[in-house]
Amino acid sequence: MPEQRRILATAIPGPLSLERQVQRKAELANGLGTTMPVFIERAGGGILVDVDGNHIIDLASGIAVTSVGASHPxxxxxxxxxxxxxxxxxxxxxxxxxxxxxxxxxxxxxxxxxxxxxxxxxxxxxxxxxxxxxxxxxxxxxxxxxxxxxxxxxxxxxxxxxxxxxxxxxxxxxxxxxxxxxxxxxxxxxxxxxxxxxxxxxxxxxxxxxxxxxxxxxxxxxxxxxxxxxxxxxxxxxxxxxxxxxxxxxxxxxxxxxxxxxxxxxxxxxxxxxxxxxxxxxxxxxxxxxxxxxxxxxxxxxxxxxxxxxxxxxxxxxxxxxxxxxxxxxxxxxxEDLVGRAREIEARVRPRLEAACGPDSVVGEVRGRGAMLALEFVRPGTTEPAPEVAKAVVERCHQEGVLTLQCGTYGNVIRLLPPLVIGFDLLDEAVDVLLDAIAAVGALETQA
CATH class of the missing domain: 3.40.640.10 (Type I PLP-dependent aspartate aminotransferase-like (Major domain))
Structure with a gap:
């Protein structure tokens, strides 16, 4: 299992991932999208390690697939x-x-x-x-x-x-x-x-x-x-x-x-x-x-x-x-009682996310259950979907080595799907990064 800590060895995506993107574009159909354009060489627990040596905190689990981690023995x-x-x-x-x-x-x-x-x-x-x-x-x-x-x-x-x-x-x-x-x-x-x-x-x-x-x-x-x-x-x-x-x-x-x-x-x-x-x-x-x-x-x-x-x-x-x-x-x-672990994840994360809500916030609602949590982004003071705000928050998280996913009919939701075996220190750090990104993007939105 890779070392369980966030490491930013290069900018994300790094030079080796960027090189591989050139080949990807030449070899693969355009219809195959990408959320985070990095190539992974190892993964386990709550960490993905890319070819440039970046250790990325995983809040996606391959879209709820690797609940037990990507390399559990x-x-x-x-x-x-x-x-x-x-x-x-x-x-x-x-x-x-x-x-x-x-x-x-x-x-x-x-x-x-x-x-x-x-x-x-x-x-x-x-x-x-x-x-x-x-x-x-x-x-x-x-x-x-x-x-x-x-x-x-x-x-x-x-x-x-x-x-x-x-x-x-x-x-x-x-x-x-x-x-x-x-x-x-x-x-x-x-x-x-x-x-x-x-x-x-x-x-x-x-x-x-x-x-x-x-x-x-x-x-x-x-x-x-x-x-x-x-x-x-x-x-x-x-x-x-x-x-x-x-x-x-x-x-x-x-x-x-x-x-x-x-x-x-x-x-x-x-x-x-x-x-x-x-x-x-x-x-x-x-x-x-x-x-x-x-x-x-x-x-x-x-x-x-x-x-x-x-x-x-x-x-x-x-x-x-x-x-x-x-x-x-x-x-x-x-x-390993991962049912209980999912409840612990919600108890730890949800109150911090809900603190980002408010009448003047870009976060309109926090919802979900267990380790399936989401934030819906809106124009402050309204329920008008703000997909570009969600996208900007996701991009900031990715630059800081935290993988998050965008979803929603209106494209204005960020969903959190961490591996159920993620360490709480990693989880807390990932939420720190997410909340900092929300604050930064929200400040820009308010100024606009």
Missing amino acids: AVTQRIAEQAARFTHTCFLVTEYDGFVDVAAALNRLTPGEHAKKTALFSTGAEAVENAIKIARTATGRTAVVVLGHAYHGRTSLTMAMTSKNAPYKQGFGPFAPDVHRVPSPYPYRWPSGPEKAAEEAFAALEEIVTTQLGATNVAAIVVEPIQGEGGFIVPPPGYLAKVQQFAHEHGIVFVADEIQTGLARTGAMFACDHEGVVPDLITTAKALAGGMPLAAVTGRAEIMDAVAAGGLGGTYAGNPVACAAALGALEVIES
């Missing part, structure tokens, strides 16, 4: 051992224990005490697509309902389910049919105020499903228990439970997309647990395999079994090396 050792035995057979051709063991762990950890079954895939978008396939087969219906501000992936079907146009959808249509959007209960931006968001958003969903779509035509309602790319939007209390109950009353499969929120990130094993909501199907990926590509759909056994043999799968689905990594990552999440 429990993961890397299992990867090496499995790779030495075999790297692939395709589970649909010849079987191996790792696939079954990961499924068993997810059946145990996901919400609810009912009988469950799991199918493994490679990416989050693939898991979401397969959840829709399963729901459509189980119900004999086709319509899918999603929320405004949702993000579910970049494939043809999941692009249709994703709300934000640029950069995810622009120019890529036409999209898959029979996907329908209902308002998201976004408390900070709900027109009649946050106290009415749950009731009014649910009423809109109920009206659209029953009168416009016909509930008997709807296969699934798919929700992120906390919306990720949309801006870390936490639904108001009671909303998810109302949607779940409505779905059950009408024979609709309730799908929780926990790809970003799942596996300890929010201070619960799954974000649904905060509300006591038990989904029919739940999708996982990202943190599941500690950096290896692995995803899953877990759900009620009778729904999962609706698809005939051969209807689910994929050449690389549940790759044995990825399964080995997942068993290591899940072991760490449980044995």
Whole structure:
């Protein structure tokens, strides 16, 4: 593991990263974006080390993937051992224990005490697509309902389910049919105020499903228990439970997309647990395999079994090396109580972030749960989105060796997703840098 301290050996990006950017531009498609233009050679704990020797504090975790760190021995050792035995057979051709063991762990950890079954895939978008396939087969219906501000992936079907146009959808249509959007209960931006968001958003969903779509035509309602790319939007209390109950009353499969929120990130094993909501199907990926590509759909056994043999799968689905990594990552999440650690991160960081809010601040709201926290940037004294302010804060953080990510439908949110194993000294230092950047950019905004 690299030394766990921030080191600025060069400007960021440094000369060696800049050299590599020239080759990147020549060799790679322009459509592949970059958040921080540095090339990493080592990573672990809460630190990324670039080719110039800069030690960067990681508040991104590869977008919530490396929750146990990027090189935890429990993961890397299992990867090496499995790779030495075999790297692939395709589970649909010849079987191996790792696939079954990961499924068993997810059946145990996901919400609810009912009988469950799991199918493994490679990416989050693939898991979401397969959840829709399963729901459509189980119900004999086709319509899918999603929320405004949702993000579910970049494939043809999941692009249709994703709300934000640029950069995810622009120019890529036409999209898959029979996907329908209902308002998201976004408390900070709900027109009649946050106290009415749950009731009014649910009423809109109920009206659209029953009168416009016909509930008997709807296969699934798919929700992120906390919306990720949309801006870390936490639904108001009671909303998810109302949607779940409505779905059950009408024979609709309730799908929780926990790809970003799942596996300890929010201070619960799954974000649904905060509300006591038990989904029919739940999708996982990202943190599941500690950096290896692995995803899953877990759900009620009778729904999962609706698809005939051969209807689910994929050449690389549940790759044995990825399964080995997942068993290591899940072991760490449980044995090191990373659920509790996420709560400690929130208790340590959130009050400091909230202190940056105020009527004259560029920070309009701090929100999130556990180690999934965000700041929404606005014009001081208004709720007008200020994406250029968020961008300026991110750029200052990057120059100071702290990796942060921008997100949100309006591009005006900074999200914090530190590895759950990050040292508190590093975390405190990263927040210092972030708050200094907010103060500096906010002063410039006020002067303007």
